[in-house]
Amino acid sequence: MSGGNISIVGPRMSGKTTYLAALAYHQEHSISGKKGVKYTVNPTNPEAIDLKEQAGRILKTGQFLKGTEIGHKPVYEFPFYSFSIEYKPNRFTIGTKIDITTRDYPGEVFKQLVKSTSLDATHAEFVEDCFINKIGCAIMLSGWELGKDNEYHNMLKNFISIMKNSNAPNNYKLAVVMSKCERGEIWPGRLDPEQDLFKIHLPKTQDLLRKKLTANNLKFFASSTFGVLGPHNPRPNREDRILKGEPASVLRDTENWKPYNLIEPLLWITQSSKAEEKQ
Numbered sequence: 001m002s003g004g005n006i007s008i009v010g011p012r013m014s015g016k017t018t019y020l021a022a023l024a025y026h027q028e029h030s031i032s033g034k035k036g037v038k039y040t041v042n043p044t045n046p047e048a049i050d051l052k053e054q055a056g057r058i059l060k061t062g063q064f065l066k067g068t069e070i071g072h073k074p075v076y077e078f079p080f081y082s083f084s085i086e087y088k089p090n091r092f093t094i095g096t097k098i099d100i101t102t103r104d105y106p107g108e109v110f111k112q113l114v115k116s117t118s119l120d121a122t123h124a125e126f127v128e129d130c131f132i133n134k135i136g137c138a139i140m141l142s143g144w145e146l147g148k149d150n151e152y153h154n155m156l157k158n159f160i161s162i163m164k165n166s167n168a169p170n171n172y173k174l175a176v177v178m179s180k181c182e183r184g185e186i187w188p189g190r191l192d193p194e195q196d197l198f199k200i201h202l203p204k205t206q207d208l209l210r211k212k213l214t215a216n217n218l219k220f221f222a223s224s225t226f227g228v229l230g231p232h233n234p235r236p237n238r239e240d241r242i243l244k245g246e247p248a249s250v251l252r253d254t255e256n257w258k259p260y261n262l263i264e265p266l267l268w269i270t271q272s273s274k275a276e277e278k279q
Contacts, residue, residue, distance in 0.1 A: 003085075003099035003270045007130040010140030011155070012107030013247065015179045015225055017065050019140065020081060020104055022225045022259050024048050025055035029263050037087060039263055044099075045082035060257070064241075064248040070106040070122065075129045079104045085263060098270050103129070110159075114151055117158045127159070131166040136173030136269035140223075142180045144201035152205040160212050174218050175265035176209060180249075182224040182236040182260070190260070194220035219268055224260040229253055 008016050029039040043049045058065055068078065080103050088095040109126045112119050119127060130137055139159075141152055163172065178197050181190045189196030198206040198220050209218055226238040226249070239252045251257055 004101075004135035005133055006100055006102045006266060006269055007105065007134055007137040008102045008140065009105045009110065009130060009137060010107060010142075010177075010179070011110045012067060014107060014140040014142040015249075016107065016140050017067050017104055018059070018225050018249070019179065019223070019262065020102070021051050021055040021059060021065055023083065023262050024052035024081070025059070026257075026259060026262070029259075031264060031267075039085055039087040039267075041263065042084045042086075043081065044084050045080070047079045048081040048083060051079070051081060059251055060254050062250050062254055064243065064250050068104045068106045070108055070126070075103070075125050078106070085267070098267070100266055100270060105130070110155055113158045114155045117161050127162055128166060131163055131168035131172065134172070135169070136175065138175040138177055138265045138269065140177050140179045141202070141205075142178070144178070144186065144197070149202045149204045152202060153208050156205060157208055157212075160209075171217060173269040174209070174213060175221055175269055176218070177221045177223050177265050179223050179225070180238075181222040182226055182228050182238055184234070184236065186222070187224075187228065187234055187236075190222035190224075193222035197222060219265075221261060221265045221268075223262060223265065225262070226251055227258040227260050230256060 008020060010016055023041060024043045027040055027042065029041060031037065031039065043052050054065060080101065082099070082101045085098040085100065086095055105126055109123045112123045113127070139156070143151075176198070178186065178193055181187060181197075186197055186201070189200070194206065206220070226236065228234045229237050229252070237252050237256065237258075238249050241248050241250060
């Protein structure tokens with residue numbers, strides 16, 4: 001058994017809450033290059049089970065989940081989710097179980113990080129919690145249009161600065177995820193996201209991360225909570241709407257909901273951290 005506490009973070013509208021809901025809802029996942037290997041994900045605490053029910057009741061009916069807002073609550077009152085991931089490479093081997101816990105962090109904290117490492121007490125509490133008793137972090141980024149490279153560069157520069165001044169372990173992992181990769185403009189780049197997405201669309205951000213972090217502690221991913229309509233129809237299985245004055249994404253075809261690369265960042269964080277512990 002392996003696993004650990006992970007932070008799922010990122011700016012507002014990067015899809016964190018929906019990502020976690022899809023992780024809770026979809027029990028079976030497969031990984032590119034591992035034919036026949038199925039990963040089973042089970043929510044194991046009341047909050048994660050409730051999130052799975054919300055996904056079935058809300059996302060599967062073409063509606064959207066409201067994102068997490070900071071409000072006036074302390075960090076320990078925000079939803080805390082626990083998942084068990086199990087897999088067997090084949091029927092002749094013993095299965096492996098990975099237990100993961102994560103909190104749903106509010107995205108507006110990262111808006112403050114674009115400007116400075118000097119955060120007010122409320123925002124500082126959330127950033128510092130990302131490193132307390134954590135083995136790593138999945139950072140969800142969804143923008144690649146003009147101006148986003150500078151924004152993400154400044155945000156992650158300050159995030160890493162706080163991380164290095166915190167009690168984060170030396171082998172703390174950063175999985176940097178291009179979320180919402182079902183978009184036609186970037187879907188073809190999902191197989192090599194560092195070279196085909198980050199290096200092309202976010203070069204300043206990619207260069208910063210490579211300079212500030214060791215190679216073993218950093219990996220780039222592409223992920224899609226909604227996926228595409230099918231193997232022969234690579235249009236996004238997502239519709240963008242404006243609901244109550246806010247942009248929102250909903251499933252287009254609820255019967256063919258197939259996420260892409262949801263568990264890969266989490267497996268990389270947990271398995272690479274576990275391997276280093278044994279060395």
